[in-house]
Amino acid sequence: AQRVTQPEKLLSVFKGAPVELKCNYSYSGSPELFWYVQYSRQRLQLLLRHISRESIKGFTADLNKGETSFHLKKPFAQEEDSAMYYCALGSSNYKLTFGKGTLLTVNP
Amino acid sequence: GAVVSQHPSWVICKSGTSVKIECRSLDFQATTMFWYRQFPKQSLMLMATSNEGSKATYEQGVEKDKFLINHASLTLSTLTVTSAHPEDSSFYICSALPLRLAAHTDTQYFGPGTRLTVL
Numbered sequence: 001a002q003r004v005t006q007p008e009k010l011l012s013v014f015k016g017a018p019v020e021l022k023c024n025y026s027y028s029g030s031p032e033l034f035w036y037v038q039y040s041r042q043r044l045q046l047l048l049r050h051i052s053r054e055s056i057k058g059f060t061a062d063l064n065k066g067e068t069s070f071h072l073k074k075p076f077a078q079e080e081d082s083a084m085y086y087c088a089l090g091s092s093n094y095k096l097t098f099g100k101g102t103l104l105t106v107n108p
Numbered sequence: 109g110a111v112v113s114q115h116p117s118w119v120i121c122k123s124g125t126s127v128k129i130e131c132r133s134l135d136f137q138a139t140t141m142f143w144y145r146q147f148p149k150q151s152l153m154l155m156a157t158s159n160e161g162s163k164a165t166y167e168q169g170v171e172k173d174k175f176l177i178n179h180a181s182l183t184l185s186t187l188t189v190t191s192a193h194p195e196d197s198s199f200y201i202c203s204a205l206p207l208r209l210a211a212h213t214d215t216q217y218f219g220p221g222t223r224l225t226v227l
Contacts, residue, residue, distance in 0.1 A: 044218040086152070096216065
């Protein structure tokens, strides 16, 4: 069975500090991993995906198949990064399995 | 582009009544839409996959007679919560997969959600 684990429910950092949101997955096939973000009172939106290896809003995430991880990182957090972050695993038929989410708070 | 709307954004109903929630893709066609349920401060749980022109496929543990899904056109899917009870109170979110798809899961676009409260 596929599973996504985000061990931290809450993460609080100060502005300018590095931030890392952890995500581990369990999947027997070749995984597609994503990070979604939900800002306050807004809908869920895609932040980045592992296949594109891009950096969005300063965030990056590297798929580590050996550790089955897809941690989200940003070297210098900004206040506007405060949001709920969900790691998601894509499988057949375009289904997504979400982790429980991490609420990131960036303090001034 | 790629906007998904949901209607209503919130609804309060009495126990035993049925409630219909609409999910529309506003500027694209979608043969596949997904319905999720989100409990307070919890993750999104996939309930079912809605396919235009065919029956929806439900995830394990989701009662198909309780949560009726109709994908009537390439831009509209509806979720009807039948005989609603207080435990059905939740945030229901849909997503839509564009018809012209680059075969990647990440091209799902999410609606803003509908908050259902059953008294």
